[in-house]
Amino acid sequence: MNESSGVLSLFFQLSNMSLSDPFLSIEGVTFSYGNGRVILNDVTLSFGRGQVVAIMGGSGMGKTTLLKLIGGLIRPQKGRILFDGTDIAKADTQTLFRVRRKMGMLFQFGALFTDMSVFENVAFPLREQTSFDEEMIRDLVLMKLDAVGLRGAADLMPSAISGGMARRVALARAIALDPALIMYDEPFAGLDPISMGITAQLIRKLTDALQATAIIVTHDVAETFAIADYVYMVNAGRISAHGTPDELTASTDPYVCQFLKGLPDGPVAFHYPAKPVEEEFGVRS
Numbered sequence: 001m002n003e004s005s006g007v008l009s010l011f012f013q014l015s016n017m018s019l020s021d022p023f024l025s026i027e028g029v030t031f032s033y034g035n036g037r038v039i040l041n042d043v044t045l046s047f048g049r050g051q052v053v054a055i056m057g058g059s060g061m062g063k064t065t066l067l068k069l070i071g072g073l074i075r076p077q078k079g080r081i082l083f084d085g086t087d088i089a090k091a092d093t094q095t096l097f098r099v100r101r102k103m104g105m106l107f108q109f110g111a112l113f114t115d116m117s118v119f120e121n122v123a124f125p126l127r128e129q130t131s132f133d134e135e136m137i138r139d140l141v142l143m144k145l146d147a148v149g150l151r152g153a154a155d156l157m158p159s160a161i162s163g164g165m166a167r168r169v170a171l172a173r174a175i176a177l178d179p180a181l182i183m184y185d186e187p188f189a190g191l192d193p194i195s196m197g198i199t200a201q202l203i204r205k206l207t208d209a210l211q212a213t214a215i216i217v218t219h220d221v222a223e224t225f226a227i228a229d230y231v232y233m234v235n236a237g238r239i240s241a242h243g244t245p246d247e248l249t250a251s252t253d254p255y256v257c258q259f260l261k262g263l264p265d266g267p268v269a270f271h272y273p274a275k276p277v278e279e280e281f282g283v284r285s
Contacts, residue, residue, distance in 0.1 A: 013171050015138050023049045023213050024070065029079030029089075031065060041237040042079070049180075052214045054224045056259070057234035058268060063154050063217040068236075070215070071103060072096040083178065101129055104212075106170050106181035108186040111218045113204060116146070118169050119154040125176045144172040148202055164195025169201065175206060181213045182206070188220040189220050196220070221260055225249070233259065235267075 022046040031040045039062045047053050056065045065154050066072045069081055072088045081088040086099055114120050122141045126132055132140070145151045148168040150161075158166055169186065173181055184203065199222045206226040207214040224231070226246035233241040233248070233256060241248060241256045248256055258266035274280065 001240075023047060023084060023235075024215075025080075025082045025084065026066070026069070027080045029069065029076045029081065030071060031062075031074070031076045032209065040069075040076075040238050041103055042117055043234075043237075043239050045232055045239065045242075047213045048179075048229075049213055049258055050207065050211045050229050051229045052204060054216045054218060054228040054232060055234060056218060056221070056224065058259070059219075061234045063235055064185060064208075067185060067215070067217060070181075070183065071100065071105070084093045101177060102180040104174035104177065104182040106167075106182070106184045106187055108176045108189055112170055112173075113145060114158050116281065117154070118150065118156050118161070119157070121158070121169055122173045125173060131175060133176075140176065141172075144176055146167070147175070147206065149198075162195070164191050164198065166185055167191065167195065167199055171199070171202060173204070174194045175210065178210060179212060179213070180210075182210075182214045184218070187216060188218060188223050196223050202225075203227060 003205065026043060028047045029040055030038065031042050032248050042064075044057075045053075045065075045066075052245045055066060057063055058141050069076055069105065070083065070088065074092060075142070079089065083099055084102065086095060088096070088099065091099065113124065116124070119141055122144055123137050126137045126140060130137075142151050142154065145154055148171055150165060150168055150172065152168075153161060153165065158169070161169070171187075187199055187203065191199060200223040203214060206212070216224060216228065225248075228245055231242065231245060231248055232239055235255050240250060241253050243251070251257065255267045257263070258268060277283070
């Protein structure tokens, strides 16, 4: 990791802007799918440059929907999504293409192209989005792979590397264009403890080196709290709590306590709503 840190310091250009500058803000956003069920209800979030911000909460609470909204894949019924001064909610197709070049995405489980080598996977966005010559692409790809510790695996196929290594290749691909915003959808899912630790530290180091804004959607508390600057907790379509990891750890909010401690019962009930047991089985008291 020390050599990779040196490469990061050498090749990534740092920004001089304050970490507190709101680079991305979601303001009063409401979104529902075609069935009318409200997924997000008047939510507001803010993300500063150079920050690792986590969005946490139970399954189906709208976390991944937030990433889709930020990427302009879907549009809210209400509210604004301001990315570096551009309202993504109102952007036309050409503007969205331009804005997305400033974004990187680490998909759940990596989503590598299985018929491409590690090198070609990382080179893909460079070939698609730039006019760099092959020598420049080679240097950039090897630099990104070195940053995640996998320069020596450049010629391997995805089937020849572990799941943890594949996730790191996907991360190298996500930063290929030096994005200002990197979104991580469940980056720790399915990883062993060593790979989880490596991935978490890479997210932190790359965010610091690029002075990017990192958004992590995850259920993994320990790894996320070790690297996050700020955390939003989503429940029932709203932001139920937010703060630094230390502030949330000290919180007495029932939902926060249940989520962080993994309690089986609480605001999120163990039992799905049903008839009383006595009525269901015809038991008379």
